[in-house]
Amino acid sequence: MYSHVILRVVAKVLIPVIVLFALYVQFHGEYGPGGGFQAGAIMAAGLILHVLIFGQRVTRKMITLRALRIVSACGVLLYASVGLTSMLKGGNFLNYSVLAANPVTGQHLGIIVIELGVGATVASTLLALIYIFTERIRT
Amino acid sequence: MEHLQVLIVLIPLLCAPVCALLPSGRLPWLLATLAAWSTLAMALLLLGQVHQFGTLSYALGDWAAPWGIEYRLDFANALVQLLLAVIASVVLPYAYRSARRELDNDKQPSFYAAMLLLFSGLMGITATGDAFNVFVFLEISSLATYALLALGRDRRALTSAFRYLIMGTVGATFFLIGIGLLYSMTGTLNMADLAERLPAVAGTRTMDTAVAFLVVGICLKLALFPLHLWLPNAYTYAPSAVTAMVAAISTKVMVYVLIRFLYTVLGADYSFNQLPLAQVLMVLAVMGMLTASAVALNQPNAKRLLAYSSIAQVGYMVLGLSLASELGLTASLLHMFNHGLIKCSLFLALGCVYFRVGSTDVERMAGLGRAMPWTMAAFVAGGLSLIGVPLTVGFISKWYLVLAVLEQDWWLLVVAILMSSLLSVAYIWRVVEVAYFQPNKSRETSREAPLAMLIPTWILVLANFYFGLDTRLTVGVAEAAASALIGGGP
Numbered sequence: 214m215y216s217h218v219i220l221r222v223v224a225k226v227l228i229p230v231i232v233l234f235a236l237y238v239q240f241h242g243e244y245g246p247g248g249g250f251q252a253g254a255i256m257a258a259g260l261i262l263h264v265l266i267f268g269q270r271v272t273r274k275m276i277t278l279r280a281l282r283i284v285s286a287c288g289v290l291l292y293a294s295v296g297l298t299s300m301l302k303g304g305n306f307l308n309y310s311v312l313a314a315n316p317v318t319g320q321h322l323g324i325i326v327i328e329l330g331v332g333a334t335v336a337s338t339l340l341a342l343i344y345i346f347t348e349r350i351r352t
Numbered sequence: 353m354e355h356l357q358v359l360i361v362l363i364p365l366l367c368a369p370v371c372a373l374l375p376s377g378r379l380p381w382l383l384a385t386l387a388a389w390s391t392l393a394m395a396l397l398l399l400g401q402v403h404q405f406g407t408l409s410y411a412l413g414d415w416a417a418p419w420g421i422e423y424r425l426d427f428a429n430a431l432v433q434l435l436l437a438v439i440a441s442v443v444l445p446y447a448y449r450s451a452r453r454e455l456d457n458d459k460q461p462s463f464y465a466a467m468l469l470l471f472s473g474l475m476g477i478t479a480t481g482d483a484f485n486v487f488v489f490l491e492i493s494s495l496a497t498y499a500l501l502a503l504g505r506d507r508r509a510l511t512s513a514f515r516y517l518i519m520g521t522v523g524a525t526f527f528l529i530g531i532g533l534l535y536s537m538t539g540t541l542n543m544a545d546l547a548e549r550l551p552a553v554a555g556t557r558t559m560d561t562a563v564a565f566l567v568v569g570i571c572l573k574l575a576l577f578p579l580h581l582w583l584p585n586a587y588t589y590a591p592s593a594v595t596a597m598v599a600a601i602s603t604k605v606m607v608y609v610l611i612r613f614l615y616t617v618l619g620a621d622y623s624f625n626q627l628p629l630a631q632v633l634m635v636l637a638v639m640g641m642l643t644a645s646a647v648a649l650n651q652p653n654a655k656r657l658l659a660y661s662s663i664a665q666v667g668y669m670v671l672g673l674s675l676a677s678e679l680g681l682t683a684s685l686l687h688m689f690n691h692g693l694i695k696c697s698l699f700l701a702l703g704c705v706y707f708r709v710g711s712t713d714v715e716r717m718a719g720l721g722r723a724m725p726w727t728m729a730a731f732v733a734g735g736l737s738l739i740g741v742p743l744t745v746g747f748i749s750k751w752y753l754v755l756a757v758l759e760q761d762w763w764l765l766v767v768a769i770l771m772s773s774l775l776s777v778a779y780i781w782r783v784v785e786v787a788y789f790q791p792n793k794s795r796e797t798s799r800e801a802p803l804a805m806l807i808p809t810w811i812l813v814l815a816n817f818y819f820g821l822d823t824r825l826t827v828g829v830a831e832a833a834a835s836a837l838i839g840g841g842p
Binding site: 283 | 362366
């Protein structure tokens with residue numbers, strides 16, 4: 214892949230922008246179109262582009278498969294723990310209003326944390342799938 | 353206490369990612385087992401609450417019912433939840449030795465994670481009162497099932513899991529299309545709300561199409577003849593503990609979904625009087641009972657033999673619900689619970705055989721009656737229950753089914769039920785004959801399976817006899833559930 218200068222240069226410019234856009238979709242999802250799932254997919258798209266251009270060995274040096282497994286499991290746990298916290302605070306499962314003193318703040322807080330969990334799980338699972346598939350091609 | 357309805361789904365769902373993170377060894381197994389036992393306690397408590405207070409309702413996120421997702425629990429789903437919890441609490445302790453023998457060491461944590469996901473998905477299907485939520489949980493449990501089935505040592509496990517993936521996805525998609533059409537007609541996804549709004553649009557072509565998609569989709573997942581082709585291979589090549597779990601609960605939960613949609617959402621009057629569903633389901637059920645039992649007769653592999661028998665048993669359940677009577681529905685729900693106990697104990701016994709012999713081919717089981725007396729005794733006891741010998745649970749459910757059929761004077765159906773039972777005598781006898789009356793030709797002799805596997809197997813075998821003698825719990829709950837379902841309203 215080292216011969217493709219244009220691809221490498223363009224990818225190096227694009228990947229940070231894609232990741233930044235993913236973060237924008239993640240945190241803007243509360244008000245506009247977007248949210249954790251979409252942000253996770255965009256984030257994964259940026260990282261998959263890195264795999265395609267530089268090879269998975271390079272990407273794996275930055276993000277290992279083990280790390281992806283941990284992040285994807287933690288995302289689910291983060292989601293569920295928000296639900297459990299609202300239960301402990303006296304509301305029903307996933308009632309965000311009880312999370313903070315002010316119900317509106319609580320709703321904001323709940324949805325942001327939950328979408329973070331979703332985003333982390335989606336991005337890491339997609340990237341892990343690509344790792345596992347490309348590994349098969351190489352061997 | 354009021355959170356039990358959601359905790360029973362949430363605890364296995366939460367433990368699954370934790371299992372995946374734990375190192376291989378005892379820990380993932382221990383966590384999974386504890387999760388299953390805690391759901392058993394919760395299922396019993398919930399059944400008690402339903403008994404005391406009637407139908408329970410839980411609003412997720414405190415959003416009121418038709419808008420938010422509602423978990424709704426009455427006798428019908430409380431019974432199914434109890435079955436799920438019992439099976440998981442027995443299979444997961446058993447899985448420790450069995451999975452260590454049949455799976456690579458590094459796959460252990462993911463194996464328990466997938467088992468818990470399968471379990472919580474099925475639990476979610478029974479817990480929810482929201483039609484779309486059923487689809488979501490259906491996908492959770494199905495994806496976990498595909499992964500689990502593919503873990504089998506035999507390379508054919510991969511193709512059989514892939515085949516189930518295709519068929520299962522078609523089924524789930526049909527189900528989703530059906531729900532989508534119902535939503536387009538009524539603008540609601542809550543089952544109770546759907547039941548109220550659907551009569552206004554009954555008889556339209558959209559509605560008929562929706563019912564067709566729903567019924568075909570669900571029947572694909574519950575392996576009703578002739579949509580059963582994915583099942584035999586999937587059960588045969590999967591790891592033993594997975595087969596025991598999936599065979600005992602997956603198809604049963606789908607029978608529950610069929611009952612819930614036909615009786616609660618669509619209403620018995622619409623499903624059976626305005627649409628000819630009773631006739632269609634009845635014919636397919638009877639054909640499934642007879643042909644699958646006949647095919648089971650000459651299967652060389654004992655697991656495959658029991659897989660075909662499962663298709664026949666699903667026929668009994670669908671026959672019961674297609675009678676559209678209170679007694680028929682009672683028989684269907686009873687057989688759902690009882691057959692879960694029967695099939696699980698039989699597959700657990702075969703898992704013990706696989707553990708020592710390394711195969712479940714019928715001819716490799718020669719002489720096992722002497723070499724593994726406890727395992728084979730468990731198989732015989734489970735087999736008697738499958739046939740429907742008095743004192744066992746199989747007898748109770750067949751008794752109610754025959755009563756329900758006689759109530760409507762369908763003498764031919766009684767003959768079909770008895771024929772199918774006779775065929776099951778024949779196929780169980782084939783295994784028993786080889787195990788007890790043929791000498792072991794090869795030199796190697798097997799020892800009895802380890803206690804860690806025998807004890808769970810025997811707990812289920814004894815449950816077969818206990819619920820065959822003391823039917824207060826099962827029959828009482830099934831009758832209450834049936835009268836509530838027939839009476840309309842969830």
